[in-house]
Amino acid sequence: xxxxIIDGKKIANEILADIKEQTASLQNAPxxxxxxxxxxxxxxxxxxxxxxxxxxxxxxxxLHHLEDTTSQKTILELIDKCNQDDLVNGIIVxxxxxxxxxxxxxxxxxxxxxxxxxxxxxxxxxxxxxxxxYFIAATPLGIMTMLKTVTPSLSGKNVVLIGASxxxxxxxxxxxxxxxxxxxxxxxxxxxxxxxxxxxxxLVAACGVxxxxxxxxxxxxxxxxxxxxxxxxxxLCGDIDFEDVKEKALAITPVPGGVGPMTVAMLLQNTYRAxxxxxxxx
Ligand code: NAD
Numbered sequence: 001x002x003x004x005i006i007d008g009k010k011i012a013n014e015i016l017a018d019i020k021e022q023t024a025s026l027q028n029a030p031x032x033x034x035x036x037x038x039x040x041x042x043x044x045x046x047x048x049x050x051x052x053x054x055x056x057x058x059x060x061x062x063l064h065h066l067e068d069t070t071s072q073k074t075i076l077e078l079i080d081k082c083n084q085d086d087l088v089n090g091i092i093v094x095x096x097x098x099x100x101x102x103x104x105x106x107x108x109x110x111x112x113x114x115x116x117x118x119x120x121x122x123x124x125x126x127x128x129x130x131x132x133x134y135f136i137a138a139t140p141l142g143i144m145t146m147l148k149t150v151t152p153s154l155s156g157k158n159v160v161l162i163g164a165s166x167x168x169x170x171x172x173x174x175x176x177x178x179x180x181x182x183x184x185x186x187x188x189x190x191x192x193x194x195x196x197x198x199x200x201x202x203l204v205a206a207c208g209v210x211x212x213x214x215x216x217x218x219x220x221x222x223x224x225x226x227x228x229x230x231x232x233x234x235x236l237c238g239d240i241d242f243e244d245v246k247e248k249a250l251a252i253t254p255v256p257g258g259v260g261p262m263t264v265a266m267l268l269q270n271t272y273r274a275x276x277x278x279x280x281x282x
Contacts, residue, residue, distance in 0.1 A: 001247070002246055002247060003224070003245070003246050003247070003248075003249040003250060003251050003252045004150065004250065004251040004252075005251070005252065005253075005254055006146050006149060006150060006225075006251050006252065006253045006254075006258060007254075007257065007258075008142070008146060008253055008254075008257055008258040008259055008260065008261050008262040009257040009258075009261045011145065011146065011149065011262060011265075012053075012142075012261035012262050012264065012265035013056075013261075013265075015145075015265040015266075015268075015269060016053055016056045016057040016265055016268065017056075017057075019057040019058065019059070019268055019269060019272050020056065020057050020058040022272060023057065023058035023059060023272060023275075024058060026275065028087070029058055029059060029060045030058075030059050030060070030089045030090070030271050030272050030274065030275035031059070031060040031061070031062060031087055031088050031089055031090070031271075032050075032054060032059055032060070032061050032062070032088075032089070032090045032091075032092065032116065032267075032268075032271045033061075033062045033064065033082045033085075033088045033090070033091045033092070034047055034050065034051070034061055034062070034063045034064065034092055034094060035064045035066070035075065035078060035079070035082075035091070035092070035093040035094065036063060036064065036065045036066065036094045037066045037067075037068060037070055037075065037093075037094075037097055037098055037101065038066075038067070038068030038097075038098050039068065040096070043094045043095075043096075046094065047063065047094055049260075049264055050092075050264055050267060050268075051063065053261075053264045053265065053268060054268055054271075057265075057268045057272070059268055059271055059272065062088065064078055066078075068098045069098075070101075072100075072101055072102055072105065072106070075093075075101065075106055076105070076106065076109050079091065079093075079106065079109040079110055080109070082110075082114070083109075083110065083111040083114060086278075088114065089114065089116075089271055089274040089275040089278055090114055090115075090116030090267075090270060090271040090274040091110050091111075091114045091115065091116070092116060092117045092267070093106055093107060093110070093117075095167075107119045107120060108120060108121060112134055113134050113274065113277060113278065114274060115134065115135055116135050116138075116267060116270035116271050116273075116274050117135070117137060117138065117167075117267070117270075118133065118134075118135040118136045118137035118138070118141075118171070118270065119137060119166070119167065122134075123135050123136070124137075124166075124170075124171065127171060127174050127175070127178075128174055130178050134273075134274075134277060135270045135273070135274070136171065136175065136270075137167055137168075137171045138263045138264070138266035138267040138270065139167060139168050139172075139206075139227065139259060139262075139263045139266075140168060140171045140172035140175050141175075141266040141269075141270075142259060142262030142263045142265065142266045143172055143204065143225050143227070143259060143262070144172075144175055144176075144179075145262060145266070146225065146253060146258070146259070146262055147202065147223065147225065150223055150250070150251045151201075151202065151223055154176065154179040154180065154181050154202075155179065155180040155181070156180060156181070156182070157176075157181045157182070157201045157202055158181070158182050158184075158199055158200055158201045158202070159176050159181045159182065159183050159184070159200060159201065159202040159203075159204070160183075160184045160186060160196050160197045160199070160200035160202075160203050160204070161173055161183065161184070161185045161186065161204045161206065162186050162187075162193065162197070162203070162204065162205045162206060162207045162212075162213070162239065163186075163187065163204075163205070163206035163207040163208075163227070164185050164186075164187040165206065168206040168227055169185055169187070169204075169206055170185075172204060172206075173185045181202075184196055184200075187207075188207075193217075194216070194217050197213065197217045197218060198216075198217060198218065198219055199219060200218070200219055200222055201219065201222060201223065202222065202223045202224075202225070203217075203218060203222055203223070203224050203225070203240075204224075204225040204227060205224070205225070205226050205227060205228055205238065205239035205240050206227035206228060206239065207228065207239050208228050208229075208230060208239065209228070209230070209239055210228070210230035210231075210232045210237050210238075210239070211230075211232070211237055211238070211239070211240070211241040211244075212228075212239050212240070212241075213239060213240040213241060213245065214241050214244050214245065215241075215244045215245045215247075215248045218245055218248060218249060220248060221248075221249070221250040222248075222249050222250060223249070223250055223251045223252075224240055224245060224249045224251070224252040224253070225252075225253050225258075225259065226238035226239055226240040226242070226252065226253050226254075226255050226258060226259065227239065227259045228240070228255065229255065229256075229260065236255060236256050237255055238253075238254075238255030238258075240252065240255075242254065242255070
């Protein structure tokens with residue numbers, strides 16, 4: 001039997017339509033400020049996708065596109081201005097930033113109540129404490145939403161993550177742990193990853209290595225979440241070899257059309273939430 005495709009694009013479109021309906025009745029549309037420094041090709045595409053989806057969801061965007069030589073001081077001042085602007089509900093800084101900038105200092109300057117990417121230590125700290133943060137990072141949040149469509153109860157599931165980054169692996173591990181999963185986080189220095197992934201009920205690949213996960217890496221009827229975005233021979237592909245695993249897995253997210261659109265939808269859901277929080281409506 002072929003695996004069920006977890007259609008992230010379809011779920012994301014439903015979420016955007018839902019936000020659009022909710023925002024239509026607000027006094028003014030929620031607004032997301034986007035800080036983009038430089039002209040990294042992938043970043044330009046991601047920002048364009050976010051702006052397009054925001055328009056679909058009835059959310060305004062304000063793009064601050066700065067030269068790649070912009071100083072730390074100028075960016076911090078811009079963040080301060082956005083923090084103080086009552087018409088800006090959410091602020092994101094598109095990563096990665098050019099090398100001369102201190103990313104942590106910039107992220108930490110965003111007001112936790114406008115940190116719709118959920119990267120501020122105030123928000124990650126609350127998540128770690130199993131308390132409700134203002135915002136949870138969009139990619140892990142999107143993954144949890146997709147997982148619930150195929151595995152309504154996560155309690156007791158054996159989950160293996162490949163990748164331990166601050167924006168995917170770490171917050172996702174915490175969310176899964178908070179849902180009573182047994183979580184193994186693997187990374188570039190992990191020995192014999194295959195032996196660990198072969199026991200996973202749920203496997204999440206977020207390492208950025210094209211088609212790394214093959215069918216002998218997975219358990220029969222495993223649920224597979226592919227976060228990777230790679231380009232191979234001019235074609236987009238994930239970290240999981242879709243064609244190789246599709247007969248063995250229970251369900252799988254495609255690349256493109258899986259985690260990517262869900263990440264954008266969750267960012268906009270967070271922006272709508274920011275509006276509600278700031279207007280005392282939550
Ligand atoms: P990162 O470079 O910050 O982290 C990569 C992680 O994978 C690290 O923990 C590293 O140790 C691990 N890793 C690298 N090579 C490995 C290997 N051979 N075996 C085991 N572990 C390995 O990357 P990131 O920002 O977390 O992104 C990872 C991938 O996910 C990239 O392809 C990125 O484009 C994609 N991504 C997609 C979305 C989305 O919305 N679809 C969002 C974020 C990231």
